[in-house]
Amino acid sequence: MEHDLTQEVYRLLKQLGTHLDKRYIKERLVSHPDFPSAFCITSLLDELSISNNAIELNLDDLQSLNGPALAFVDGKSFYFIKDIALPEKSIPNFSDRWNGIVILAQKESQSFKSDELQKIEQQRTLKNTWMILLAVTLISLAIILLYNTAPKNIYLFGLSAVGAFLSWQAVLVELGKTSDFSIKICRESNSLSCKSVIQEFKPLPFNIHISDISMFFFLGIINLVIIKEGREWEDITNTIIQLLCYVSSVPLIISIYYQQFIVKKWCALCISISICLCLMILLAITFESQTKVNLNGMFLSIMCIFLLPGIIWMNLRPLIEERNDTLTKNLLLKRFKRNPDLFKMRLLNQNKEVCHSFPTDLQIGNSKAPCQVVAVISPVCGPCSEAFDILKKLKLRYTEQIGITIRFALGNQYKSKMIILKAMLSYALSKDGFMNSPKDIETMLDTWYQNTDVDKFIMKYPSAENKALISYISEVQKWIKNSSIYYTPTIIINGYRLHDPYTFDDLLEFGGLCLEIFSSEVDKDSDDQTNC
Template identity: 25%
Template structure:
């Protein structure tokens, strides 16, 4: 199967888990697939940088491959499969499994640090919901209970059929997922590009599509799901009368189809789909088990119970088919929506798109006012400004994102301005703003250095936006000697009214307002891009330092 962006994400995920870094698969796939250069080495390193994981891309002579620390991602390229990344954790094993590895390896390798910790806040929303996991475990427990019942009752014949049917159902689901472009571990192991590309070719061929709304993979899924329903119901109720002859007849009907699919792969496409071959093997094993069981069975072939069992299978098949044909369009629509959304993200995260929209937005004067509340490096070429309100949940989220950006990084400066309104009917917000500025002024006076003042101001805002509760905040920051903040409050009010700030938080980057088409959460990604920084960087001498004024 040809390499896809998804396989790059899966290889990176495998690498991270090998070095004991726990990250949800959904997070890695989202980051790789939404990158403007999805599937490239840059998409990998940008994702690692965003997570705060130290990494390096090396290009070495192939003869020194044994000197590389393991594990690593190797970039290999061949005329047949194109370019792809592959995780290498055991060089001799890799060479045994893929003899052409050294010829196809370009000498490029991606290395990551081990045991790094990814900030939990970054992974919020990407963990799998607990509900489906619980449902899966309940299903597994129920299946084990059913299997135990069959073992206890010594129904080994039906036990074997049930296991084969559930195995077929699992492969059927995998085939459907593979056709939709999703990634299942079992499919990755069986249809890896270095071993076999027949899965992709055969599953997407015109022959596999029976009608515009039904394909052979659909029939496989429906067929095995029907077997699972029939055998589960029979096992629960211990009602197997007339079932054996009916199932033997149905299994026999499926055999010519398997012969046709094998012939098609062997003589026409000349490429083997391993998933398809496993389905064929399961169908033949089903027939074999049923033939063996029929030799010891005394059930009559032509009887009322056999006819009823056959009708039951037919109606169950139709019911399962109807259910699947209702569910399938919903799944396809959701997958198409996610695919289109990722394409839109790739466009939006393109540095050229960001620069064009940013520099076309309103540009405002952001030179710091005297005694401004500043954090980070006031002389950095990238100056951010956040206009916020004290009781604003989105402002709290933006605060955490921007402060994480400033952490151990002197490439940015951040100025905080509040939407103080002297004519507001509710004084609660104004009182909170004034108290925050009082505390900030006191911190600037009492701090012994720029670094201490910046750290203190950051902690002050962090404490406020963690709770946004005046009483709790006053417990952590008791009242101090009154500071003169009237001029700064008036300047804040005059500034936001002058520029008609409509909502909070509003972010400015070197004076340009961040367009509402971009998320604040994406700022760290954009501001790591050297092209963006080079084009919007400003003269640091225009800015007033944090300690430009000593007295308040």
């Protein structure tokens, strides 16, 4: 059975105070070319600006360390340890199972928080807000529906709600997913294993799983409790609830037998669901019901109400499984795309472009750095604005190791683009030393892309008309045409154009590789000619 590395890394990050969505963690881990190695974990920690180190130690050396870590256990995968100095508390028989490798991580008190991490945390806050609102709404609705309801009905509703929640957790385990709750309740040991029990249950005819039956049984009971109170069909509904609870004892006995004699392990989730069923059976005995049941229209209508959640669920489950399969395939494709050898081959397997420098080139970063990026972008373009943000992050990450040249293309919407381009370049060329100040250039570009209001920009950056400017712009547009650049943004790295499947979004991923490729390259061009 495959170990859930995503959950272990999630627990480590949570212990460090970094709360990320598990889907994001899984996407970054599984799509890494070296998954499931230590390198894929340390790469993620580096992305999140969390200091880390993968090291090989002796068991005695652990006593001098403290804090959370991931330990390589059983020669298979990494497991979370809350305190590396006390590993036995997190992993039973640690000394016999540990392979000597740990990943230590520590979040600095004033560590740099990446834009990506800030974005993820904002999304998480929004998601939690919606979940809280949904929970409050459902609780309020339940209170309204069960107002003045008999206590035994409230107890039955509560047990059914707990049973439905536990059944949903069982479905997640069956689908190979985990949650904080299932991790806490499903402790792995020689006699306990939720995964072993749940995933070993063979599907029934029509691909119905035991967790599906549990799921729509509890949801069906909830439906019946809600619709029966104070209505003329209350007695017959009580009778149906009694019959259903008695019938549920059959799968209950089968489950216990299966765990005891077939799998020979116990599932904490299954035991919890069994306890809910037992309590519901005892509670159902106290219900007043009819001694004789007629298979009339009322009986059939109530049974349809009971079966409705099950019908809906059985149509939803295939969609959930299909979505999981699609996501898994997409991650495998991303793993292929993130392969550094493929990126290098795709980048260098083309003719190297050579171009002249232009007076209107806007340079940010280090113009003498071994790695030079030319970004052909438009002043009025959504993706170009995103590309500029990526370029800023790239420059921030690699400081003096990279140079970035912004070169504007006009293309369509010529008049509107020409207005802002003339205003921007006129100001840049008219101010002494401005074109040699990467910081001032970046601030000006950032001002424009943050708020693309021409009037406000001109008020902030006023300038006189430059007669040579039209000629300069025409030269750049002629070069763009001759270079067969048909779309923006177009990224050129040391003369090599970034082609599909790679885009500007991949610059942060492969920035370090680009530095490695071009670090030994010596500039052999004349002063008036540079590699793109």
